[in-house]
């Protein structure tokens with residue numbers, strides 16, 4: 046039987062609740078494929094700040110690096126909102142992404158037939174949406190230097206950041222995006238602001254250069270403002286989208302809300318080699334933390350992505366995906382996706398129902 | 404009788420068609436209030452590139468500066484898409500904004516009762532949306548230096564830009580936003596990415612400082628990724644939004660698409676003093692240019708903003724706004740906002756109907 050080491054990072058807010066459910070589902074689905082796990086739970090984010098004074102303790106990063114994959118719950122909360130930048134929970138997450146060098150963030154946004162009514166978009170617009178945002182995750186304005194606070198030549202205080210991309214950073218994310226598009230519908234849309242930004246002109250130039258390696262994939266380019274509009278106007282026009290870190294942050298959240306079920310959406314962050322990082326795209330939801338109200342399905346589906354993209358265990362991944370669909374078809378709903386005629390359940394009960402469906 | 408000089412910049416694509424309609428409406432509505440105009444038409448964007456080799460000829464900028472207000476159609480088109488940056492139509496627009504120092508871009512996004520079905524959002528979500536995005540327009544990553552192309556310490560080519568804001572740039576846009584919010588519902592939401600970017604931390608700090616001058620306005624802060632989601636989830640939660648240049652570019656386009664009638668939406672760009680710049684938020688739509696299909700109402704409503712914000716002529720502005728609503732109520736629709744049961748008209752005929760309603 047196969048054995049993998051998984052680092053669990055429950056984090057803050059609803060993180061521990063959804064990680065607990067996802068871990069149980071992961072264990073059961075994998076065991077049916079003869080896979081076993083060693084789990085190690087480590088602190089990150091606000092939880093780590095409280096227990097160690099740092100948002101990403103060195104032990105957490107080194108455990109994560111030595112494992113086969115990392116499953117994260119959520120980070121952040123009001124309690125730490127006023128912390129200085131290097132002591133924010135978010136900084137722990139950014140350090141984790143950088144430390145694991147997971148430069149490719151895959152964020153699917155899919156409208157499940159069972160949940161089409163959850164979207165604020167009209168049924169005919171939302172129905173059938175199935176797109177993937179490939180977001181560059183370890184470069185751009187998130188990490189660019191110089192950055193900070195200073196005083197300009199007029200004696201005025203300033204705050205500043207640098208948006209910067211180098212050839213290899215664009216080339217490698219472009220390749221991931223082309224590979225992703227190839228496995229899907231063969232259509233890739235690269236989003237930038239090349240009518241204004243040099244960083245985007247360079248981005249477009251490199252993406253276009255890499256396109257010659259993928260003659261079977263149809264590449265188009267779109268400005269980010271237009272993309273933000275088109276996602277609302279007709280999200281079905283998109284299959285795979287590739288974009289930089291900050292545009293990807295904005296557009297993937299917009300795309301996920303278009304599905305109406307942000308509590309359902311997983312993500313995978315992958316590097317050249319080494320463990321991937323898997324997490325729901327929702328946040329830590331401090332207002333409902335500890336109340337057994339959270340929707341664990343985004344984390345459960347992140348565990349499926351962990352199996353598929355992180356370990357290459359497609360069969361076990363499919364078991365989880367099928368179990369989630371089956372549970373929804375049997376009418377179980379947490380509050381965020383509830384609609385009349387279904388059965389309202391809490392986080393734990395939803396987990397138990399998914400286990401029954403595995 | 405009062406007399407104003409207006410610079411008309413028709414620009415590219417559908418620009419000339421919509422400017423022609425808007426000018427006629429502007430003339431008639433103003434004349435009924437005893438206002439007369441001297442119009443001077445000047446080239447900008449692709450049209451200026453073709454005739455002078457520059458996207459913003461010096462004559463155009465100086466004419467604009469010396470006038471009382473500037474009305475712009477649209478700029479850009481496939482023809483100039485591959486031009487180098489300094490020879491792009493868009494660069495002409497950026498130079499015009501910088502030259503006129505119009506740092507405050509007001510972009511209303513309103514769902515008119517007559518057009519609620521045009522939104523891709525469900526009726527109950529779209530109905531009653533009435534928000535204003537106040538976008539900083541002459542700073543941030545659009546203009547920040549250093550910028551360009553270079554080679555990094557690893558010998559890799561890079562493209563880079565600088566996001567930077569100084570105290571006075573944030574303070575003045577914040578004041579415009581607080582004043583705007585005060586005249587509306589008294590709620591202001593400042594959008595940033597202060598959990599990651601120093602430029603945003605500084606932005607939040609200054610906006611919070613300026614808030615003490617406006618104790619009657621309720622200030623909240625939101626991260627840009629969340630704002631992109633919330634605009635889809637529940638746009639009615641917003642009244643006035645203030646944000647930086649690039650986030651404002653993205654969010655105002657998203658907000659405008661939420662109304663479903665981007666062909667209806669005007670914008671005003673204002674400075675401390677000097678002429679304002681008024682333009683529809685839609686682009687030059689090269690695919691329908693010259694076919695008498697464009698919706699001129701966004702430009703007509705931009706002329707109303709010109710009267711209100713640019714010249715302080717509220718009564719004439721109200722005449723135009725009322726005429727547009729009346730024309731819609733009488734069932735006239737261009738193709739972009741057409742729905743069954745209404746009368747489909749072209750750009751010119753829509754203009755004639757609005758004139759009848761003035």
Ligand SMILES: CC(C)[C@H](C(=O)O)[C@@H](O)C(=O)O
Pocket residue numbers: 135138139294598599628
């Ligand atoms: C929490 C924050 C730093 C993070 C980001 O901006 O990347 C989050 O919004 C995300 O998208 O995962």
Ligand SMILES: CC(C)[C@H](C(=O)O)[C@@H](O)C(=O)O
Pocket residue numbers: 240241270493496497652
């Ligand atoms: C044409 C382009 C330079 C411009 C911008 O990015 O500001 C446009 O998108 C806008 O919003 O007016």
